[in-house]
Amino acid sequence: MSDQPNQREKGTVAEDAAVEFLKTKGFTIVKRNFHFGRDGEIDIIARDKDVLVFVEVKARSNDMYGAPESSITPSKVKTIRRTAQGYLYVNKITNIECRFDVIAMDYSRNPPEIRHLVNAF
Numbered sequence: 838m839s840d841q842p843n844q845r846e847k848g849t850v851a852e853d854a855a856v857e858f859l860k861t862k863g864f865t866i867v868k869r870n871f872h873f874g875r876d877g878e879i880d881i882i883a884r885d886k887d888v889l890v891f892v893e894v895k896a897r898s899n900d901m902y903g904a905p906e907s908s909i910t911p912s913k914v915k916t917i918r919r920t921a922q923g924y925l926y927v928n929k930i931t932n933i934e935c936r937f938d939v940i941a942m943d944y945s946r947n948p949p950e951i952r953h954l955v956n957a958f
Contacts (some may be wrong), residue, residue: 851896852880855940858951859883864890873927877920881940888934891921893957896942905941906954914958 856866864883871879881892893913895905902908917937925931939957943950 848894848896851940851942852894854942854949854951855881855892855894858940858953859892862953868924871920871924873920873923877916877923879917879920879924882924885936888936889930890936890938891917891924892938892940893917894940894942896944898944900943900945905943906939906952906957909939909958917958 852869856869859866859881862885864885866881866883867889868882869880871882879891880894883890883892893909895908897903897905897908914937921935921937925933925935936956937958939952939954941950941952941954943952
């Protein structure tokens with residue numbers, strides 16, 4: 838049995854760090870890991886004052902495949918947008934400004950680098 842964390846565990850660690858980062862910036866965390874449909878998930882839903890923010894968290898432990906945020910494909914953006922619409926529908930939320938941010942965690946740096954891409958897509 839390996840002591841190495843699996844991808845899900847690494848993702849949880851990155852999301853926990855992203856939540857703490859957002860809180861230090863004054864965000865209020867509304868929900869984590871919202872699922873809608875077969876493959877739709879939003880890592881973090883938060884409020885930045887009067888704006889509802891849907892946050893995708895991406896982490897990399899090395900830069901072999903580029904920056905963490907470079908893994909967000911047009912297909913992933915479409916899925917995130919559809920999932921956000923599902924969240925608004927399920928919770929009967931209307932007339933609110935929404936935004937899509939990315940938190941990129943770069944663990945190849947020491948200390949790890951956190952980049953917050955506001956209104957990323």
